Amino acid sequence: MSGSSIPAAAGEERPLLDVHAFATPNSVKVPIALEELGLPYTLHGVNVRQGAQKTPEFLALNPNGKVPVLVDRTVEDGPFVLTESAAILVYLAEKTGRLLPGGGVARARVFEQLFFHASGLSPAFGQSGFFQRFAAEPQPIAIERFSGEAKRTLGVLDGVLANRPFVAGEAFTIADIAHFGWLWRRAFAGVSFDDTPNVARWYEAIAARPAVRRGIARVEALVPQG
Structure with missing residues (x-):
């Protein structure tokens, strides 16, 4: 993936959640939610100012060519790729049972x-x-x-x-x-x-x-x- 990522420290396993994002209004929502929920994740930079969201590699994740994208490798038969910031927020809230009332x-x-x-x-x-x-x-x-x-x-x-x-x-x-x-x-x-x-x-x-x-x-x- 074009851009940068923050690797796990030596001896630590890589988190099973990947976030492809940049410093945009929609992107920031996902790391904030993950930080609030206490879920470990790897953040991958997609420099939208340089068009990294239009590369074939990124479009394979999101054909709509937009950040953010969540990749969840905890899902059976995964990885599960999810786009659209609101959908990602709902998914993470339902996954943890937090930040969203039950009914x-x-x-x-x-x-x-x-x-x-x-x-x-x-x-x-x-x-x-x-x-x-x-x-x-x-x-x-x-x-x-x-x-x-x-x-x-x-x-x-x-x-x-x-x-x-x-x-x-x-x-x-x-x-x-x-x-x-x-x-x-x-x-x-x-x-x-x-x-x-x-x-x-x-x-x-x-x-x-x-x-x-x-x-x-x-x-x-x-x-x-x-």
């Missing part, structure tokens, strides 16, 4: 936020950043559309967090991890927390969690220096 209203609230993130906040943030930074020619209507949508969805989340400490209720879940990924990279989308104090409060609390800090540090270490 009922509490579980439904987590999925409500996961789907809101995947269908609303995440694409709005991504498109806002793209048209502001990478469009070959200025596209005012696209910038206005997606920048406005990014701010609108952030406002929706602020309203949710006005009445609860975490996005799905009283407990930290994979829904918080999902939202955190793009809010960690909010500057790319040209978004701030100036008008969303509840999101700002929530973000600071999540960013201070030791496992979250470890996950961020690991993906940031994948970015070549110099």
Whole structure:
């Protein structure tokens, strides 16, 4: 796999979970979840800035050419390869019985936020950043559309967090991890927390969690220096 990986120490067995990722909003979610769950993993760098996600080797793992990708070698008749960050979060939570309620209203609230993130906040943030930074020619209507949508969805989340400490209720879940990924990279989308104090409060609390800090540090270490 193109990029770098962090090998096991001498005398240690290689972890049976592999994560192919980079320092992107969607990638960071998976190491954060694994750190929260205490699951050992090997992190492989896929430098999307250099097009490593389009190589035949990577496309054999994910034909969609996107990070992150999880490879689970604990599965019978495996390895099991899984793409899409939200699907990976659900899989890891169900695998461990943590960060996702077992049923009922509490579980439904987590999925409500996961789907809101995947269908609303995440694409709005991504498109806002793209048209502001990478469009070959200025596209005012696209910038206005997606920048406005990014701010609108952030406002929706602020309203949710006005009445609860975490996005799905009283407990930290994979829904918080999902939202955190793009809010960690909010500057790319040209978004701030100036008008969303509840999101700002929530973000600071999540960013201070030791496992979250470890996950961020690991993906940031994948970015070549110099």
